[in-house]
Amino acid sequence: MKKKLIVKKNFLMSLFAVILGLIAGAILMFVTGSNPIEGFYYLFRGGLMNIERIGNSLATATPLIFAGLSVAFAFKTGLFNIGGAGQMLIGGLCATAVGLTFDWPKPILLTVIIIAAMIGGALWGALPGLLKARFNVHEVVATIMMNWIAYWTVFYLVPLYLKGPFLETESQRIPMAASLKVSWLTSLFSGSYINLGIFLAIIFVAITAFILERTTLGYELKAVGYNRDAAEAAGIGVNRNIVLSMAVAGALAGLGGATFYVGFASNMQIGVLPSQGFDGIAVALLGANSPWGVFAAALFFGLLHTGKGFMNAMTAIPPEIADTIIATIIYFAATSVLIERNWDKLNKFRLALRLRKSKQESLEDDSGGEQ
Numbered sequence: 001m002k003k004k005l006i007v008k009k010n011f012l013m014s015l016f017a018v019i020l021g022l023i024a025g026a027i028l029m030f031v032t033g034s035n036p037i038e039g040f041y042y043l044f045r046g047g048l049m050n051i052e053r054i055g056n057s058l059a060t061a062t063p064l065i066f067a068g069l070s071v072a073f074a075f076k077t078g079l080f081n082i083g084g085a086g087q088m089l090i091g092g093l094c095a096t097a098v099g100l101t102f103d104w105p106k107p108i109l110l111t112v113i114i115i116a117a118m119i120g121g122a123l124w125g126a127l128p129g130l131l132k133a134r135f136n137v138h139e140v141v142a143t144i145m146m147n148w149i150a151y152w153t154v155f156y157l158v159p160l161y162l163k164g165p166f167l168e169t170e171s172q173r174i175p176m177a178a179s180l181k182v183s184w185l186t187s188l189f190s191g192s193y194i195n196l197g198i199f200l201a202i203i204f205v206a207i208t209a210f211i212l213e214r215t216t217l218g219y220e221l222k223a224v225g226y227n228r229d230a231a232e233a234a235g236i237g238v239n240r241n242i243v244l245s246m247a248v249a250g251a252l253a254g255l256g257g258a259t260f261y262v263g264f265a266s267n268m269q270i271g272v273l274p275s276q277g278f279d280g281i282a283v284a285l286l287g288a289n290s291p292w293g294v295f296a297a298a299l300f301f302g303l304l305h306t307g308k309g310f311m312n313a314m315t316a317i318p319p320e321i322a323d324t325i326i327a328t329i330i331y332f333a334a335t336s337v338l339i340e341r342n343w344d345k346l347n348k349f350r351l352a353l354r355l356r357k358s359k360q361e362s363l364e365d366d367s368g369g370e371q
Helices: 002-031 036-048 051-076 084-101 106-135 139-162 183-188 197-214 216-226 228-233 238-264 276-286 291-315 320-334 336-370
Strands: none
Touching: 002 036, 002 276, 002 291, 002 320, 036 051, 036 291, 051 084, 051 197, 051 216, 051 238, 051 276, 051 291, 084 106, 084 139, 084 238, 084 276, 106 139, 106 238, 197 216, 197 238, 197 291, 216 228, 216 238, 228 238, 238 276, 276 291, 276 320, 291 320
């Protein structure tokens, strides 16, 4: 019962953040001389108007799902994984290197690509976890540094070993055998960017939810997040769980890198940190760090990202308005703790008034009976 109440409260807080973000976007459209109703119509229509657009929205959401899961999983252990961008880069680098090196049948090659991306991301996440566990180095600092190490690693390795035939700044194109795109899925969605990554995302959302809610490991990870000292006193290996949590978070982000670089895209470009690694923080916040909440939040953000270009084309409303809506939603999702506290205070105040009124009525009834 208590769990259902928490889920309901989280859902209402997320819904409240979305509504406030949309209201802020409507005000901004109105101030800039645009029609908010028309703007929202084309914004959402741009992501849902036909099967191709729906496929593009799902494809855009896929890396966000993995990035959001990565942040949410680490947060359950009381850790803030801000290194999703670097973990995605290394996962994408491993996936791209395997895809360009081996000429195997597609099912075998894709399996190896997925495993390689997970291992690369896991190692990139485990190192900040180890620094946190052994030397108490704050994971935010460590993961930010790892982002830039990943950035310059890719900057160096891609032109040296994976360079394409024309530009120094990008890798060779991924062959179809190594791509998560498959012809039947592309045809089903009328040529959209959708790929097998969306099915991987659903599978890993379910696996993550199962681990966190139904396993001893999930219980131990959450226990460390709630109270590290109490968990250690109960015999739970705190340091081991910190490293493991960051490794799993890195593996999830690495998978996001694979779905982006050998799924959504067709090659790797240097000099770019994938924005999805940072957007995953917003997805996790809006999804209340719940795996299925992350899934829903990522789909919503994917819809906004896909529709903003169409809104701009049809109404001349700048696409930055959609980015502002997303930023405002993130702001209200981040401040949901304060909203929740005030909501709880209001409920307590209302309960106290009811009790006082009930007590007063009871006293009046007693005095009336005595007379």
